[in-house]
Amino acid sequence: MEGSVKRANAVVLAACVVTACGRDHPPLATGGEIVVREAYATASAAPDVSALYLTIENRGTGADTLLSVATPAGHAMLHTVEVRNGLSSMRPVDRLPIDGGAQVRMRPGAYHIMLTGLPAPLSAGDTIDIETVFARAGTLRFRAPVLTYTDVVDRLERDPPGHR
Numbered sequence: 001m002e003g004s005v006k007r008a009n010a011v012v013l014a015a016c017v018v019t020a021c022g023r024d025h026p027p028l029a030t031g032g033e034i035v036v037r038e039a040y041a042t043a044s045a046a047p048d049v050s051a052l053y054l055t056i057e058n059r060g061t062g063a064d065t066l067l068s069v070a071t072p073a074g075h076a077m078l079h080t081v082e083v084r085n086g087l088s089s090m091r092p093v094d095r096l097p098i099d100g101g102a103q104v105r106m107r108p109g110a111y112h113i114m115l116t117g118l119p120a121p122l123s124a125g126d127t128i129d130i131e132t133v134f135a136r137a138g139t140l141r142f143r144a145p146v147l148t149y150t151d152v153v154d155r156l157e158r159d160p161p162g163h164r
Contacts, residue, residue, distance in 0.1 A: 033058055035059060038155070040152045043146055052071075058103070072129055073129070074118040108152075
C-alpha cells in the first residue's frame with residue numbers, strides 16, 4: 001500500500017510539474033544569469049516604426065545591466081514612459097539595470113524598445129532578429145515574432161507580472 005501511495009504522489013507531482021512547464025515561456029536566449037523570454041514586436045502602426053517588448057530575468061544574486069539593443073531591421077532604442085501633470089511621454093533610457101533575483105517585463109506604458117527607421121513596415125506573422133548586450137551576461141541574440149498590437153497586449157496581460 002505504501003509503495004502505491006508513493007507512486008501516486010510521484011505521478012501527481014510529475015503532472016503538476018508538466019502542467020506548470022506548459023504555462024512557462026521558454027527562454028529565447030540565456031547568458032550568464034540572464035534569461036530573455038516573451039519577446040514580441042508590434043506590427044507597424046506607421047511605415048517605419050514599431051515597438052518591442054520582452055521579459056528579462058536575472059537569476060543571479062548580482063545586478064546586471066542592459067546596455068543596448070540592436071536589430072538589422074532598423075534602429076532600436078530603449079524607452080520608458082513617464083507621466084507628469086497627467087500627460088504621458090516617452091523618454092529614452094541609456095541603460096536598464098536588472099537587480100539580482102529580479103525580473104523586468106517590458107510592456108506598453110512602461111519600459112519598451114522603439115524600433116525606428118524600418119526599411120519596410122512589420123506585419124503580423126513576420127519575425128525580427130534582436131541582439132541585446134548586457135554588462136555581465138554579454139551579447140544575447142534571439143528572434144521575436146511580430147504580432148498585432150492587440151495580440152501583444154493580450155499576451156502580456158494574460159500572464160501576470162512575475163509569471164515565469
